[in-house]
Amino acid sequence: MIKLPISVFLALRYSRSRARSSFTRFISHFVMAGIMLGVTALIIVTSVMNGFENELKTRILGVVPQVTITPATTVASSRIQPAMADWQQQKNAWQWPSSVQHVSPYVQSEGLVQGNTIMRAVMLQGIFPEHEPAQSVLAQSLSAGRLEHLRAGEYRVIIGRPLARQMDVHIGERVRITAAKGQQHTPFGVMPAQRQFTVAGIFEVGADIDSQLIVMHGADAARLFRYPEGHVTGLRLWLDDAFAADGVTATLKSQNSVSDWQIDSWQQRFGQLFAAVRMEKGMMMIMLGLIVAVAAFNAVSALVMLIQDKRGDIAVLQTLGLDRKRLYQTLLLQGMYGGVLGSILGLALGLVVTLSLNGILSVLGISVFSQGMHLPVLINPLQIMQIVAAAMLLTLLATLYPAWRAARLQPAEILRYE
Numbered sequence: 386m387i388k389l390p391i392s393v394f395l396a397l398r399y400s401r402s403r404a405r406s407s408f409t410r411f412i413s414h415f416v417m418a419g420i421m422l423g424v425t426a427l428i429i430v431t432s433v434m435n436g437f438e439n440e441l442k443t444r445i446l447g448v449v450p451q452v453t454i455t456p457a458t459t460v461a462s463s464r465i466q467p468a469m470a471d472w473q474q475q476k477n478a479w480q481w482p483s484s485v486q487h488v489s490p491y492v493q494s495e496g497l498v499q500g501n502t503i504m505r506a507v508m509l510q511g512i513f514p515e516h517e518p519a520q521s522v523l524a525q526s527l528s529a530g531r532l533e534h535l536r537a538g539e540y541r542v543i544i545g546r547p548l549a550r551q552m553d554v555h556i557g558e559r560v561r562i563t564a565a566k567g568q569q570h571t572p573f574g575v576m577p578a579q580r581q582f583t584v585a586g587i588f589e590v591g592a593d594i595d596s597q598l599i600v601m602h603g604a605d606a607a608r609l610f611r612y613p614e615g616h617v618t619g620l621r622l623w624l625d626d627a628f629a630a631d632g633v634t635a636t637l638k639s640q641n642s643v644s645d646w647q648i649d650s651w652q653q654r655f656g657q658l659f660a661a662v663r664m665e666k667g668m669m670m671i672m673l674g675l676i677v678a679v680a681a682f683n684a685v686s687a688l689v690m691l692i693q694d695k696r697g698d699i700a701v702l703q704t705l706g707l708d709r710k711r712l713y714q715t716l717l718l719q720g721m722y723g724g725v726l727g728s729i730l731g732l733a734l735g736l737v738v739t740l741s742l743n744g745i746l747s748v749l750g751i752s753v754f755s756q757g758m759h760l761p762v763l764i765n766p767l768q769i770m771q772i773v774a775a776a777m778l779l780t781l782l783a784t785l786y787p788a789w790r791a792a793r794l795q796p797a798e799i800l801r802y803e
Contacts, residue, residue, distance in 0.1 A: 386663040393488070397670075400686070412686055412687045412690055413685075413687045413723050414681070414723075415543060415683065416681075416683045416684050416686075416687050416723045416724070416727070417723040417724075417727040417730075418724055418727065419676070419677075419683060419727070420535055420677060420680045420681060420723070420727030420728055420731060420776055421723050421727040421728075421730045421734065422676070422680075422710070422731065423674075423677035423680055423731065423776065424675040424727070424728050424731025424732060424773060424776050425731045425734045426673045426676065426679060426735075426736065427673045427674065427677065427772045428670050428731070428732070428736065428739060428769055428772060429738055429739050429742065430670070430673055430733030431666070431670060431769075432554045432739045432762050432764050432765070433742070433760060433761070433762055433763070434662070434665070434666040434667075434669065435762075435763040435768070436746050436761030436762045436763040437662060437761055437762075437767055438662050438663070438666070438763075439658070439761065439763045440591070440761045441592065441653075441659065441662065442592055442627050442628070442701050443522065443739045444522070444526075444590040444592045445590070445594050445655060445704075446595070446627040446651055446655070447521075447522025447523070447590070448522055448526075448590055448598065449524050449594065449651060449654070449655070450491060450493075450621035450622070450651065451596075451622055451623060451624050451627045451630055451650065451651050452485075452490075452621070452624065452630050452633055452634055452637075452648065452649070452650050452651070453619050453620065453621050453622070453648070453649050453650075454479075454535060454617030454619050454620045454621075454622070454637070454646055454647075454648050455469065455618055455620075455646070455647050456468070456469050456619070456644055456645075456646065456647070457584075457645055457647045457648075458647065463595055468607075468613065468616035468617060469490075469616060469617050469618065469619050469620070470611045470613070470615065470616050471615065471618060472490040472619075473538070473713055474492075475620065476488050476620060479640065480636065480640060481616070481622075481635050482632075482633050482637075484624050484625050484626065484629050484633055485622050485623070485624060485633060485778065486518065486623045486624060486625050487515055487518040487622070487623040488515040488620055488621070488622055488623070489512070489513065489518070489620070489621060489623075490513055490516060490603060490617040490619070490620055490621075491510060491511060491512055491513075491603065491617060491618055491619065491620070491621045492510070492511030492512075492606040492607050492610065492612070492617050492618045493508065493509065493510050493511065493606075493618045494508075494509050494564050494565050494566040494567075494606075494610055494618075495508060495509070495564075495565040496508075496509040496562055496563055496564040496565055496599075497562070497563040498548075498552070498560050498561070498562050498563075498599055499552075499560060499561040499562075499563075500545075500549075500551075500552025500553060500554040500560050501552060501553045501554055501558070502551075502552055503551060503552055505548060505551065505552065505596070507597055507598065507599050508598050508599070509562065509599050509601065509606060509609075510563055510598060510599065510600050510601070510606075511600075511601050511602060511603035511604075511605065511606025511607065511617075511618075512532075512535070512548040512600060512601075512602070512603055513602070513603045513604075514532040514533055514535055514602070515760075517532065517572075518623050521572060522590065522591075523543075523588060523600065524717050526588045526589055526590045527543070527585055527586055527587070527588045528546065528558065528587050528588065528589055529556055529587040529717070530543060530585050530586025530587065531586065532586075532630065534586060535585065535586075535600070535601060535602040535605075536584040536602060536640070537602050537603075537604035537605060537613055537778070538582070538604070538605070539583070539602075539605075540580060540582045540583065540584070540601070540605050541582060541583050541584070541585035541586075541601065541602070542560065542562070542582040542584060542585065542586075542599050542600065542601045543585060543586035543588055543599070543600040543601070543607075544560075544584060544586075544587065544588075544598075544599050544600075545587070545589060545590075545594070545596055545597075545598060545732050546586055546587050546588070546589040546595060547589075547596040548595065548596045548597075548599075549584070549587055549594045550786025551596065552642075554584055555584065556584055556585070556586070556587065556655070557583065557584065558583070559581045559582065559583050559584070560579075560581070560582055560584060561579060561580075561581050562579060562580060562582050562599065562601075563577050563578070563607050563773050564578045564579070564610055565609040565612035566578065566610040566611070567601060567609060567612075569608045569611075578609050578610060578611060579609075580609055582605075583603065584732030587599075588600075591739060594751055598699055599632075603617060613645055622657040627651065629677055630650035630651055630652060631648075631650060631652065634649070634650050642770075646675055657799075666687075675775050676773070677775070677779065678779055679762075680727070681724055681776060681779035681781070681782075681783050682722075682783045683781050683783075684723060684783045684784055685778050685784065685786075687695050687720070687723060688716065688719065688720040688784050688787045688788065688791075709792045709793070710729070710792075710793045711768040713788055713792035715793060716784075716787070716788035717734040717781075717785070717788045718788065718793050718795075719788075720780070720783070720784030721777070721781055721784055722780070723780070724776060724777055724780025724781070725777055725780070728773045728777050728780075729773075731773075731776070732769065732773050733796070735769075736764070736769075739762055739764060740762075740764075742760055742762055743759045743760055743762075746760065747795050778779050
């Protein structure tokens with residue numbers, strides 16, 4: 386049989402004892418339940434917010450360029466973005482950081498697309514399917530068509546499902562695309578670069594990018610933008626972690642003259658969106674953390690009431706030789722009992738609810754998204770351990786002072802009134 390230290394033995398005995406007033410037991414259970422529910426809510430909310438952030442990173446940053454390298458705009462061409470010549474040579478001239486998984490050329494410009502009903506402003510992106518990464522998010526998101534259907538000279542495009550629905554176009558139909566680049570000045574004025582394209586594919590990543598992006602072959606886009614033969618807008622980099630874009634950008638800028646190349650990351654366009662998601666996640670954690678804090682500091686009330694109930698027992702223990710240090714440890718452990726047990730139960734309940742959250746919502750008939758889409762959930766073990774540790778730490782801090790004051794009580798003064 387394992388012999389427990391006297392402080393642990395006494396703390397467990399009094400914590401499990403039923404020889405307490407009903408109100409004292411109620412307060413102790415209330416503290417434990419409050420911490421349990423607070424920890425559970427924090428685990429569920431942080432896991433869902435992590436899932437949202439991960440979905441945004443996968444869906445949006447898997448389609449748009451994560452880091453781009455383009456020729457720097459000179460004073461002479463301050464209004465025109467120069468094109469990159471001989472991109473293969475430029476690709477081999479850089480020393481890529483280890484976090485760069487793939488490098489491919491791209492052609493890009495703002496533009497307009499006109500379908501059967503309306504006209505929309507979009508981002509025109511020219512890609513070279515043979516140079517795209519093997520695990521392309523765009524290829525995996527295609528509901529109709531394939532990337533290989535984009536062939537140079539055939540002037541085909543792949544558009545998002547929401548955009549196709551808005552313009553009332555289908556596979557095989559034609560749309561008119563007008564590009565911001567490639568304008569020509571004639572005696573009759575500025576003639577925009579425009580051409581009709583055939584819809585060859587439909588994609589849907591489940592984000593706003595579905596109605597903002599049109600993909601075509603890079604060679605067709607270069608002709609539309611009136612680039613010289615073999616020129617592209619620049620190189621785009623695929624990273625193993627899109628959030629490492631700032632570090633990759635800084636590393637690349639240190640290799641070459643900043644005046645020669647313009648190196649940008651996705652944060653120039655989508656940084657505010659992810660900053661808003663992180664701020665929302667932080668605010669939710671703060672608000673739910675206050676629930677845990679309030680419940681933890683209720684342990685003060687529970688411990689004070691226990692001390693009042695057991696004043697006689699405390700005096701007897703001191704008379705029998707229990708020193709103040711061990712008495713202090715006993716009261717401290719007694720005060721933490723509800724917080725520790727509540728944190729453990731909250732951890733278990735939070736993980737169970739989080740892992741079965743979509744099933745629970747389905748049983749209750751609650752639909753958060755459109756049909757066929759589930760609530761994204763991503764469990765971060767480090768965050769969960771931080772939540773549980775914080776709840777236990779708050780309980781410890783709440784019980785330090787009451788336990789210290791109780792340990793300083795004089796047994797003679799207590800027994801005089803017993």
